[in-house]
Amino acid sequence: MIQQTEQAWCLTVLTNAVVTWTTECYTLAVQQLRADGRAVPDEVLAHISPGHSDNINFFGVINVDIEAELAKLSGGWRPLRPAQLHELGL
Numbered sequence: 001m002i003q004q005t006e007q008a009w010c011l012t013v014l015t016n017a018v019v020t021w022t023t024e025c026y027t028l029a030v031q032q033l034r035a036d037g038r039a040v041p042d043e044v045l046a047h048i049s050p051g052h053s054d055n056i057n058f059f060g061v062i063n064v065d066i067e068a069e070l071a072k073l074s075g076g077w078r079p080l081r082p083a084q085l086h087e088l089g090l
Contacts (some may be wrong), residue, residue, distance in 0.1 A: 019050045019051055020050075022050035022051075023050040026048060026050060028077060028080075029080055030045065032080055
């Protein structure tokens with residue numbers, strides 16, 4: 001029983017970390033879009049939720065080429081992907 005409780009707490013902490021990270025990424029994306037002169041109304045942002053799971057791999061192993069990923073960083077953050085922003089209509 002104690003192990004199940006500990007696992008549940010770990011999942012809660014993990015979920016909170018993912019939501020916090022996603023919120024930070026959204027903030028950076030909106031700041032970049034606005035800096036580029038794109039209109040991003042606050043009314044639209046009120047309907048965005050950082051609780052989605054499209055960017056999370058719940059199953060299997062994640063292999064990451066750390067050196068390649070670090071080489072992509074710009075000021076500590078990965079650059080935005082313009083093609084995906086265009087697909088979203090932003």
